[in-house]
Amino acid sequence: MSKFLVRRILLGLLTLFLVSVVVFAATQALPGNAAIAILGRNATPARVAALTRQLHLNESALSQYTHWLGNILHGNLGISAATQQAVTKYIGGRLANSAFLVLVSALVAVPLSIALGVFMAVRRDKPTDHVLSVGTLGLAAVPEFVIGIALILLLATNASHVLPAVSLIPPGEHAWNVPKVVILPAATLILAVTPYISRIMRASMVEVLESDYVTMARLKGLPNRTVIWRHAVPNAIVPAIQVSALQLAWMAGGVVMVEFVFSYPGIGTALIDAVGNRDIPVVQALALIIAAVYVVVNLGADVITVLVTPRLRTAAR
């Protein structure tokens, strides 16, 4: 088990390293640099030269990268080229906003999907199951930006102006203090992930409900409710947890598009801003954070799977 963990962690670190190399290489291909982006139309040669020196952009790509890598190893994300603030300070608040959005979505989506999955399994092959089953199947395929725009059309335009179409959060304020602006982006993420978790839960639950011990429990005369929630659900929930973890990992990247749709001040909009500004330290930091979430959550899901599946626990060397 520990060997397995070490191997996975090393692989995860290698992945992050490769991500940083590829992202840095891609940033080098961007036309222009932060100095030009900051000056925009005022980019007279004299001012570009002065600012390029000031921002240390005249160093070679390799020395910029090794400099950056050295800083990272000391836990320092560097200085944002556009704002001249520490990257940590610049993205800190936005990271908190994004984390809050993802967390709220997960906290709603996971129990909701599990309940939905159980409900469908219990009602197997009844009309409600068929409708929900096909409904979630269809929803699973719809791109998240389409869901977001559809929600705006339904809930935030002239037709029914109940929620803000754009998530404005005053400076210094955190998303959790302005809950109204979180509702639509969170609803979008919830609608995007619920189909997957609930369908897995349904499948797993159907299998468990067919098993001998559930039949036994029923024969013993236990109330249906007890059979389902005490006996069946705990045995059926593992795959759902695994898929939930995968969905959480997906949300780290998917949040970019959703934040864009709602102009939500999180890491997604910061990333878009940073690419436009050629603010390479910020792009690097955000790419790394998104990849790290993916790696860590996947690792966590695998560890949980190994822990709860006895057969794998012994097989995992």
Added chain:
Amino acid sequence: MSTSAVTSEALAATAPPEMRQRQWRVLARATMSQWRSRIGLVIVVVMVLIAIFGPLLAPHPPTAFVSAPNSPAGQNGLLFGSDGIGRDVWSRFLYGGRTVLGMAVASTIIGVGLGLIIGLAAAYFKGWIDEVLMRISDVFMAFPQIVLALLLVAAFGPSVPLIILIVGISHAPRVARVIRGAAVQITERDFVKAAEAVGEPRRRIIFGELLPNVTSPLLVECGLRLTFSIGLIAGLNFIGAGLQPPIADWGVMISENRLAVTVQPWGVVLPVLAIALLTIGTNLLTDGFARAAIGLDRGE
């Protein structure tokens, strides 16, 4: 898109034996006996017909100025009004499906093709080749796709081949995993051993013996990847990464008309509906097929 290789992975675990002509017919019948498949097929056929033949029905050219900007539906004889610079929303909608569909199909072919080759190679050669290929796939899967897409598009400018490539390559690792899972079992079968024993060339074994036996997971993958491609491509066109103006495209239309949505909703509503329906349709159809294939294999 989320990872929903669930059905195809389950399917891969029970890959069917060699497929014959008759079985295809049975499979098709089994697929169509489910009403989800039928709904899916109807939606897909309608949307594809709109995408392909829509331009023939369009009352105006997609780039012609036919009215004042943002005129409401019904004015000047325009069914759904005009967009922000006075082009016919309905005509642009009818023209707008070809690009999404074409790009999605192209990137699916690239992604599934690449994944198929990697997956078969990993399954057949095993050992370190398998290990290396699968670890590379893991790295790719952890890669923040959207970050890379944003950077590459900013670096090389919006271009159709670039987008097709990015989307295609992002599919490959997932397809490779599924195909590898299905093919690994086949490599243990007698007919593969026999072929190896008589010294058939490797390429013949891989493509002649393995490939025909992974066709149903492969088809399921095609369906799934097509669904995700449509979503991704539309999304990239929506964020302005794919196509150049003034082309009419559903994703582009959403972004063009998004800010005027309070004044002129149709420019957003029509393409949003179209993309949603198209993805729902392909997913329903794929799921129906996957179920039929599993059912056949179980002997139901």
Added chain:
Amino acid sequence: MTDSNFFSEDAERALTRRQVLRGAMTGGAMLSAGALIAACGGSSNGGNTAATSAPAGSGASTGTPKAGGVISVGATGGGAKDTIDAHLPTADTDIMRCWNLYEPIAVRPPSFGPLEMMVAESLEAEKGKADSWVVTVRHGIEFHNGKTVTPEDVIFSLQRILDPKNPKVGAASIGYIDIKNVKKISSNQVRIPLKFANAGFPDDIGQYFNAIVPVGYNPAKPVGTGAFMYESFTPGQQSVFKKFPNYWQSGKPYLDQLTIIDFTDDTARVNALLGGQVQAIDNLPTGQIAQVQGTSSLKVLISQTGEWQPFTMRVDQAPFNDVRVRQAFRLIVDRPQMVEQVLSGQGRIANDMYSPYDPAYASSLPQRKQDIEQAKSLLKQAGHSNLTVTLTTAPVFQGVVQAAEVFAQQASAAGVNVKLSKVDTGTFYGPNYLKWPFAQDFWATREYLPQVAQGSLPNSPFNETHWAFSGTQDAAEFTKLINEARGTVDQTKRNDLLRQAMTLEYNNGGYIIPYFSNQIDAYSAKLTGFVEAKSGFPLGNYWFKNVGFKA
């Protein structure tokens, strides 16, 4: 405005919306030499435009405001690069902050009328010669920190702008100051010698970005002489300013507090106004004019301006090195259609010439109209019957990408295939900036000579058509005429020379100028004091010192 995606307004317009006003007005000679230019610099804004008779601007508010009150204003754009530095404004939000915190020696008012004296009481050519100027600091004028403005502050500000190691925005416009010899000559006067005589100096220094700041100015604790003083500033989000009680214009400002909120999203800005979170916004999208006008609690402020968004053809590159191709392209444009489709009618057609308010504006030249047959025939003569060109466009200004789409469509009628290459602004201003063969740009209201200095002379910093150094005879003649005009004292004679120059550029230059766009803003009907701005600065030069709640 309808064009919004990762690579456009939302993300990037912030950086460039109004950089146009970087405004180097180098070498203008608009006044009789030796004239006293206290409070009356610059020429009057006469000059007929060749425009159609679009309805005059509307929506200015009247009535004296009452003192007191707090407002929030929604500003376009803003982002990580926001600055509060007096000398580095780039985006709209920066410019809005500058107009309210700081003041230059003098500046043009919203009407684009003569220069108004601000920090200075007067700005005079010394001994009637335009190569040395004397600034007299306004008596008793104070900075926000209570310090009285002195000649040392003026000298410090000029040195800061012209710092060779870190030149500021204004360096491009007043770079010809002989900075080493700028001297204090009395307790309230500074002498500013120039490297060459220039009667247009007042207009060059009279720019909002050439503000006077105190010695030792620190942008982290910004201090100026403006009507509002700094309270807080968060880049990309908001700035809070409060009333400067000792402002030199007595009675102003009326408001107690001003909050500027950044909005990268057009919809969000309009929604904030409709929802009452802000009381005024700049740059109302044309699509939303009707909606705001239909709300009785709100008013729309429409200003006709001299702002222009040209197509730029590089005269030294094929196919545009053939003047017939340039002429054909100018005949391809259906200008009324362009105003209608791109601006929803919010603009006036133009005639491929800029500076419509300049008295020298050549309004007698015939208005160009779409003439596809003539265009085709010119292209055929030039051997370009089946021409394909790439037009590089970017969302650098509202309507620019849409104008490119409309042009491409109009060109197809003449058998010209215009392929659009839409890039992000970072790329547009990247290594190929000022080198694109066929691209677009945007410019503010400006008189003819200062504008020529910006983009049409061989040493112009933003020469995008390359006409001036194309080596053609007409370009050489143009440069000669401009130099002659700069040294010509007599206004009638000078205007005559300028008209000749304009005619040359009209016939041979590399610009296609389809229209002058209107500036459209909106505000709460409870407020008063907003005026139309020919200057093109939204909300009447962002002068919130004139704004207050209705009495």
